[in-house]
Amino acid sequence: MSVLDDIISGVREDLSVRTAEAPLAQVRARALDRAPAADALGALRGDGRTLSVIAEVKRSSPSKGALAAIADPAALAARYEAGGAAVVSVLTEQRRFHGSLADLDAVRTSVDIPVLRKDFTVEDYQIWEARAHGADLVLLIVAALSDAQLEHFLGRTHELGMNALVETHTAEEVERAAAVGSRIIGVNVRNLKTLDIDRAVFADLARRIPQDAVTVAESGVRGIGDVEEFAAQGARAVLVGEALVRGEDPEAAVAQFRAVPVRDLPGLQQR
Numbered sequence: 001m002s003v004l005d006d007i008i009s010g011v012r013e014d015l016s017v018r019t020a021e022a023p024l025a026q027v028r029a030r031a032l033d034r035a036p037a038a039d040a041l042g043a044l045r046g047d048g049r050t051l052s053v054i055a056e057v058k059r060s061s062p063s064k065g066a067l068a069a070i071a072d073p074a075a076l077a078a079r080y081e082a083g084g085a086a087v088v089s090v091l092t093e094q095r096r097f098h099g100s101l102a103d104l105d106a107v108r109t110s111v112d113i114p115v116l117r118k119d120f121t122v123e124d125y126q127i128w129e130a131r132a133h134g135a136d137l138v139l140l141i142v143a144a145l146s147d148a149q150l151e152h153f154l155g156r157t158h159e160l161g162m163n164a165l166v167e168t169h170t171a172e173e174v175e176r177a178a179a180v181g182s183r184i185i186g187v188n189v190r191n192l193k194t195l196d197i198d199r200a201v202f203a204d205l206a207r208r209i210p211q212d213a214v215t216v217a218e219s220g221v222r223g224i225g226d227v228e229e230f231a232a233q234g235a236r237a238v239l240v241g242e243a244l245v246r247g248e249d250p251e252a253a254v255a256q257f258r259a260v261p262v263r264d265l266p267g268l269q270q271r
């Protein structure tokens with residue numbers, strides 16, 4: 001069983017507990033009661049001159065184990081926002097990342113910028129749940145979904161006024177993401193089946209992403225050098241976890257990353 005399969009099996013078990021505690025009808029009612037979702041697509045497009053940063057609240061990970069205690073996720077998110085982050089990502093998976101919906105609630109109340117609920121989406125319920133907890137964006141991992149699921153989940157996010165970060169790691173997955181009309185396409189340089197990081201996959205996949213989508217480089221950022229390289233290869237946004245939660249000054253790091261100019265590459269199908 002791959003790491004991704006193992007994570008998803010735990011996610012399904014946890015989901016069955018939550019759906020028993022809070023049936024879909026209840027979660028839907030709470031989702032529909034929220035103020036409209038913020039415009040994450042616009043936030044990620046930014047000013048078109050410099051990179052947008054998705055700054056992640058990440059305590060732990062399958063690849064690295066414990067990363068940071070993060071006693072106060074709301075305070076960390078506020079520092080990300082002060083540094084100029086476009087979006088805050090909150091990992092809500094509990095078993096491997098030690099995140100929770102309580103973290104999402106805390107972050108939602110502390111920032112005005114869009115919030116990404118970072119989970120392993122395998123059921124419609126999780127999208128309603130994300131909206132009920134104030135998320136503006138959800139993660140859809142192409143490798144974990146059939147084409148029919150991907151299309152259905154993307155449709156659901158749009159119906160709820162939200163956006164999805166559609167995550168890919170291969171050329172075939174980029175094609176599948178594009179085929180269903182994804183507006184925000186991430187290239188995760190971490191292979192979720194083996195946990196290996198290969199930053200070189202970004203350049204090849206970025207140029208396959210359609211013109212009307214925002215290209216996000218995900219994972220593996222160690223510092224400004226990696227961010228500059230992703231920008232030079234066509235990233236419009238970067239998603240950073242470990243380097244921010246382990247760094248001494250997350251606000252300054254976000255400010256430094258978001259100042260990196262984006263590049264219009266000949267042949268790159270992006271606006």
Ligand SMILES: O=C(O)c1ccccc1NCC(=O)[C@H](O)[C@H](O)COP(=O)(O)O
Nearest residue numbers: 061062063192218219220221240241242
């Ligand atoms: O981070 C992991 O080890 C991991 C393992 C398996 C599935 C997902 C995983 N991470 C989720 C992410 O997408 C990252 O948290 C995110 O891209 C930030 O990565 P990093 O900057 O390398 O912490």
